[in-house]
Amino acid sequence: MLDPARGYDLIGDVHGCAHTLERLLERLGYSRRSGVWRHPQRMALFLGDIVDRGPRVREALHLVHDMVEAGQAQCIMGNHEFYALGWSTPAPPGSGKQFVREHTPRHARLIRQTLEQFEDHPGDWRDFLGWFQSLPLLIDGGRFRLVHACWDGSLIEALRAIYPDARVDEAFVKASAVPGSFASRVFNRLLRGTDMRLPDGLTLTSEDxxxxxxxxTKFWEDDPQTYGDIVFQPDALPDWVARTPLTEEEKNELLRYGEHEPLLFVGHYWRSGKPAPIRANLACLDYSAVLYGKLVAYRLDQETRLDPHKFVWVEVERPEAPR
Structure with missing residues (x-):
C-alpha cells in the first residue's frame, strides 16, 4: 500500500476545517491540479476525524476523498467516522438498541453540524457513509504506524487474523453495538483510546x-506511580485524584507501547501548545483545530526517530475566513 520512495505528510484531525486544510496543504507544497490536491513526490496520510464539529465538513470530505481516489492520500477511520456509521446502522436484534450509536441528545449534538451540511445532499451522504465503511482502522508501514487513538498490538493481531487489511464490514459495525464484544473492544480501544475509572464513584464534567x-490514560508510560502520571486529556484531574497512587492491579491493566517500537502517529487527544513529539517514537497530531487551535502535520521521510523540527502547522482563523 505504501511506496517507500515517497515521503509522507501525516495530518491530524480536520473536523470540517476545509479552508484551514487547504492552507496547510499549500504550506506543505501541494497544489490543486485537475480538481485534486497533489504533490510531485509526497503523499498525505490522514489520521481520521474529517467529520463533525466544523463549518465545512462536506468540503473537507470531498477534498480528502478525492485525494485518496487519485492516489495522492490515504485516510484511516477516526472515532467520528465510526460514530457516523453507527448513527446510520441499525443495531442487531437483541442488543436493546435501535441503532449502533444511540440517538441520544449528546450524540445528536456531536453529529448535528455534519447532518445539517448534508441535508440538501442526501446522495452525497450515502456515498460518504459507504466510503467510511471502506476506511482501514490502521496503517502499518513497517517502520511507522498510524491509528486514530491507540495501538494495541494483541487486539490488532486478532483483528488482522479476520480482516488482514484492517478494513471491517457492516457486520462488524453491527456487532460493536453489543458492549464487551470483540468489535466493541476494537473500536473503543483503537479509535477512542484507553481509560480508567475514577476512584470512589467520582465523576467529572468536561468543558462541553x-x-x-x-x-x-497514556498508553506508553513505563513506570507510572499515580493517576496523575497516566492522565492524557484536556481536562485535568483534581489534585487529590492526581496524587492517588495506582494499585498494582491498575498498573498491570495499563497498556504499554514500548519506546523501541516503530514510530506511532495518533490524533484524537486535543493537544495544545507548540507541536512536538510525546517521545522519540510517538506523536499526537491533533491540536484542537476546530477549537481555533492548530491543524498539524508531520513530514516523514526515512527517519526512525521523530524530529521536532519536522512538525508543520497552520493556526486556525476565527472563524475560517472565506477564500
Whole structure:
C-alpha cells in the first residue's frame, strides 16, 4: 500500500476545517491540479476525524476523498467516522438498541453540524457513509504506524487474523453495538483510546458539559506511580485524584507501547501548545483545530526517530475566513 520512495505528510484531525486544510496543504507544497490536491513526490496520510464539529465538513470530505481516489492520500477511520456509521446502522436484534450509536441528545449534538451540511445532499451522504465503511482502522508501514487513538498490538493481531487489511464490514459495525464484544473492544480501544475509572464513584464534567466516570490514560508510560502520571486529556484531574497512587492491579491493566517500537502517529487527544513529539517514537497530531487551535502535520521521510523540527502547522482563523 505504501511506496517507500515517497515521503509522507501525516495530518491530524480536520473536523470540517476545509479552508484551514487547504492552507496547510499549500504550506506543505501541494497544489490543486485537475480538481485534486497533489504533490510531485509526497503523499498525505490522514489520521481520521474529517467529520463533525466544523463549518465545512462536506468540503473537507470531498477534498480528502478525492485525494485518496487519485492516489495522492490515504485516510484511516477516526472515532467520528465510526460514530457516523453507527448513527446510520441499525443495531442487531437483541442488543436493546435501535441503532449502533444511540440517538441520544449528546450524540445528536456531536453529529448535528455534519447532518445539517448534508441535508440538501442526501446522495452525497450515502456515498460518504459507504466510503467510511471502506476506511482501514490502521496503517502499518513497517517502520511507522498510524491509528486514530491507540495501538494495541494483541487486539490488532486478532483483528488482522479476520480482516488482514484492517478494513471491517457492516457486520462488524453491527456487532460493536453489543458492549464487551470483540468489535466493541476494537473500536473503543483503537479509535477512542484507553481509560480508567475514577476512584470512589467520582465523576467529572468536561468543558462541553459531558459528565464522565473515567479518564483517558497514556498508553506508553513505563513506570507510572499515580493517576496523575497516566492522565492524557484536556481536562485535568483534581489534585487529590492526581496524587492517588495506582494499585498494582491498575498498573498491570495499563497498556504499554514500548519506546523501541516503530514510530506511532495518533490524533484524537486535543493537544495544545507548540507541536512536538510525546517521545522519540510517538506523536499526537491533533491540536484542537476546530477549537481555533492548530491543524498539524508531520513530514516523514526515512527517519526512525521523530524530529521536532519536522512538525508543520497552520493556526486556525476565527472563524475560517472565506477564500
Amino acid at each position: 458539559g459531558f459528565t464522565r466516570a473515567s479518564f483517558r
